Amino acid sequence: VASQCRLLQSSSGRPSAPQLPQLPDEPISLQDAPAGLFQLPPGDPFPERVTVAWLSVLALAFALVCDPQENLSLAEITLRRLAPRLLASLRLLGPGADVLLRPETADILLDRLLPHGQMLFLNERFLQAVDREM
Amino acid sequence: RLDGKFVELLQTVLCSPKCPEQIQVLCAAILREMSPCNDLILSCDEIQDTKLLSLVSSVLLAQENKKAEVSAVGQRIVKVLERRLPEGQSARYLLPVLSNVISLSPESLTEEQTNVVSKKMADWLRYASIQQGVAQPSGGFFSSPRTRQPGPVTEVDGAIATDFFTVLSVGQYYTQDQWLNVQAFSMLRNWLLCYGGKGLKTPNSDDKSGMDRSVMSMVSTTSTSSRLLPPKDRLREKAFEYCQRLIEQSNRRPLKKDDGDLQKACLIEAVTIMDIICKQDSSYVYRAVSFLKILHGRICGDATYARALVPIAQFFLNHSKMASVDSDAIYKHLFTDIPAQLFHNPSLAFEFVQFCKDNSQLFTETSSIFRQSFPNLFKFLAWNSPPLISEFVDLLPFLLDAGTAIEIFHLLLDLPCLTAALDIQLRSTALPTSEKAASDPAVKPATCLEAFRHPLCKTMFQYLLRTKSAPEDAPERLIPLRQLLGSVASNPRVMQCAETVPVLLELFFRVVAEFADGPLINQLVVLLLQRSDQLYEIPAFKDDVYRVLSSQLVMLCKLHPALIVELSKEILEFSGTVSNIQNKEAIFTHMVWAIGEYMSVSYDKRCTVEQINRFFETLEAMLFEITQLRPLASTPSYAPRAISVLMATLTKLAARSQDLIPRVSMFLSKMRTFVQSPAVTSVYCEEDLEEILIRATELMNLLKMPSVAQFVFTPPVGVASTRFQREVNDSLPFALRIVTRLLEPAPGFIPG
Secondary structure (H helix, E strand, O other): OHHHHHHHHHHOOOOOOOOOOOOOOOOOOOOOOOEEEEEEOOOOOOOOOEEEEEEEEOOEEEEEEEOOOOOHHHHHHHHHHHHHHHHHHHOOOOOOOOHHHOHHHHHHHHHHHOHHHOOOOOOHHHHHHHHHHO | OOOHHHHHHHHHHHHOOOOOHHHHHHHHHHHHHOOOOOOOOOOOOOOOOHHHHHHHHHHHHOOOOOOOHHHHHHHHHHHHHHOOOOOOOOHHHOHHHHHHHHHHOHHHOOHHHHHHHHHHHHHHHHOOOOEOOOOOOOOOOOOOOOOOOOOEOEOOOOOEOOOOOOOOOEOOOOOHHHHHHHHHHHHHHHHHHHHOOOOOOOOOOOOOHHHHHHHHHHHHOOOOOHHHOOHHHHHHHHHHHHHHHHHHHOOOOOOOHHHHHHHHHHHHHHHHHHHHHHHHOHHHHHHHHHHHHHHHHHHOOOHHHHHHHHHHHHHHHHHOOOOOOOOHHHHHHHHHHHHHHHOOOHHHHHHHHHHHHHOHHHHHOOOOHHHHOHHHHHHHHHHOHHHHHHHHHHHHHHHOOOOOHHHHHHHHHOHHHHHHHHHHHHHHHHOOHHHHOOOOOOOOOOOHHHHHHOHHHHHHHHHHOOOOOOOOOOHHHHHHHHHHHHHHOOOHHHHHHHHHHHHHHHHHHHHHHHHOOHHHHHHHHHHHHHHOOOOOOOHHHHHHHHHHHHHHHHHHHHHOOOHHHHOHHHHHHHHOOOHHHHHOHHHHHHHHHHHHHHOOOOOOOOOOHHHHHHHHHHHHHHHHHHHOOOOOOOOOOOOHHHHHHHHHHHHHHHHHOHHHHHHHHHHHHHHHHHHHOHHHHOOOOHHHHHHHHHHHHHHHHHHOOHHHHHHHHOOOOOOOOOHHHOOOOOHHHHHHHHHHHHHOOOOOOOOO
16 A cells, blocks of 8 residues: 555655654645545455555555455545545544554554444434444 | 464454454454464354454455354355344344355355345345335434434435435435445346356356247246245346336436545446346347447447447447347447547556456458457557556557558557657647647648648648557658657656567567468568668667667568568668668667578578679678777777677688678678777777677688588578577677688587
C-alpha cells in the first residue's frame, strides 16, 4: 500500500507530506485523501487472489482486503468510516500514541463496523446509531 | 506459545457473565492471535448470550477447523436462530458469524438448516417494521408512556416511506428487526452464491443449471400466495423485490451527501444480486431486463453513476441472449464514452479493467465493439499506471492478434504521449470558456494547451485520443506532436506511465512470437528500426525501450532468420548510419550481431555473395569510422561492445566469403595500434581496451584456419543447437579461446 500511495501522490504532483504533521484540531477531511484499489495475485501474501482498497490520511494508510466478489464501492465507504473513528479513538496521529496498549479499542470499532469481516450497508442514520452504541 | 494455564484463564474470563465487554474483546483477540490453539476447551453449545456467542465463535472459527469447529459453530447459530430468543438478546450479532461460516465451509449446514435460514432471511428482508424504533434507555425497559410515538421511517430525501423497509430507510432509532434487515441484505450476495443454486455450491462457482428450472419457476413466481413456495424460491422472490426497491430508492436525492455514496453502492449490489438471481432462475430474466434497461437510460448520462454501468453491462452480457434483447447500445456507450470521459477515476478504471478481464473472450471477435475499443482502454493504464499495470499484463494477450499487433505496437511506444495528451485534455476542459477560443491558425502555438485547440494540431491530438482502433492511419503524423509534448515529459504521471512500457513491450513480443508469420515479423522489424527515431523524449524511457527492442529484435531474427535477406535494404541503411552507434547503441549492436549470425546461405538460399560483400563493406566502413585515429580532434568514445561485435561480424562474413579474409585480417591487425594510441587510452578504460585486443587477436587466429572458421560460424541449420550457436556473448569467445589455444598452446595445455 505504501508504494501505491507514494506513487499516487507523486503522480498528482503534490509535495510529499512532512514527516510528523501537527494534529489538526478540526476533524480531518477525507475528501481529498489519496485512495485506491489494486489486486494481489494468489500466493503473495494471501493464498487466494484478493483486492485491496486503501486510504491514506496524512502519514498513515489503511487497507481493507476483499475477496474478488465483494462490493468495492462499499469497501471504500467502509474504509472512509473506519479511518476517522480509528484515528480519533486511538489518537493515531498524536505524539506518543499508545496504540499497542489498547488493542480492544480497535477491536470494538471493527466489531461494530466490520463484524466478523462483514461489510455493512449502513446509511448515515444507522451509522449514528452504531456510534451511539459505542 | 502461551502457557496452558493462561489459555484456560483467558477462556474462563471470556465466558464469565459479569466481565466487561472490553476485557472480553481483549481475551477473544488474544485467543484468536494464538490460533490454532490446542488447549482450547471453548464450546459454543451452552452459550445463550448472542454477543458472547459471536465473540466465542470468532475464536473457534480461527482454529483452522481441525475439530470441525466451523460446522459446530454453524449448527449452534442456526439452532439459536430457529428458536425465539430470550428477552434482551438480539440475533443481529449472529448473522455476520453465519456469513463467515458459509464462506469458510458451505457444507457445514444441512439443506434443512439452509431452508430455515432462507425462510427467516426472506422475512427479515421483506417484513421489517416501517415504524421507527424508540430510544433504549440504559435500563433496558421501556420508559414512561410520556415518550412520543415514533413516526414512520423516511426515505433518504426525507419523504415518508410508503413501501417496505430497506437499508436506504432512515429513522432516528432502529428496531431489532430493522437491524436484521440490514444484516440480511449485507450477507445476501454471499448466501445466494452459496445456496441459491441447485444443490450446494461454493461461493465461486457459476450456476448454469438455472435454465432447467425455468419452466417450473415461471409458474411459481406468478403465484399470489408466495408462502407456498419452497424457502429458496421464496427468498429469491423477496430478494428480487428488495433489489427493485433499492434501485427505485437510488433515484432520490439524499439529504446527507454521504448517503449518496451508499445509494450508489446499493445500486451496484442490487444489480449484481439480480444478475445472480437470474442465473439461478431464468424466469426472472424478463422482469429484470426491462427494469434494468430503464435504469440504464436513467443513469447513463450521469458521471457519478458510472461505476454502476459495469454490473449492468455484465448483466446484459449474461442474459440478453436469453431475453432476445439488443444491448449493443449499452456496450457501445460503455466502451466508447466512459473510458474517454472518466479515465481519471481510479476506482472506475480498476473495476472497468476487471470487467474486461472477466469477459476476456469478448475481445477475440474481430468486429466486436469491445475489440475495436482497445485504444480507449489504454487510457485507463496511461493515467493510472501503478495499480493497473499488473491487470494489463493479464489483459494484453487477449487484445493481441495479427490484426491489432501493429497498431498496439505503436500505441505502446506512445503510451506516455497518451498520458501527456490526457493531461492536456483535462486541463483544457477545466479552463473557463473565455480562454477556450480557437487559436489563430497562422500563429504557431506557444504552449501545449494552445496546441490542443490549434486547428493544425487538433487532428494529431484526435488521433492520439481516439476511441476506436484505426489501423490504416499512419502514426508518423504524431512526430510533431511528440516534440510539442516535450514540455510535459517531466510530468510525474507521464514518467510513471513510461516505466510500464518496457514491461508491456516484452510481453507484447512474447505473445506476438506465438502467432506471427514471416510478413508480420518483417513489418515489425522495419517499424522497430523506424520507431527508434520516433520516441517521446524522456531519457530513461528511451534507454529502457532500446534495451527491450534490441533483445526482441534478436528474438525476431531467430524466429525468422530470412528477414536479414528480405529486409537487407532497411538493415543496411540502419547499420550504415554512424550516429546510430551512439544514439541507439543497444539496437545497433544487436542488429550487427544478427547480421553476423544469420546472413548466410544456410538460413536463406537467396543469400548471395554479393549481398554478403555489400554488408561487409558497410560494416567495414563503420568500424573504420569509429576506430579512426584523429590526431587533432578529440576521439569520441563508442561502446566497446559495438567495436567487438563489428569485428566479430566482419569475421563471420569473411568466413563465408573467403575473398574477404585478407581485408579483415589486416584490419584486425591494426587494432593493436588503435588500442595503444594515447588518444584512445585516455577515452576508453583499460579493461575494455584489453578485451578488444584479445578479441581481435582471437579472431585473427581463427581466420588463419579458414575451414575451422567456416565451421564455427556457419554450422548447418537444423543440427541440434550446439553451444556455439546459443548465446550472443558467450559462445563466440568460448570458441575463439579454444581455437586460440590450439594455435598457440600454452605450456601444459592439453587440447581436448
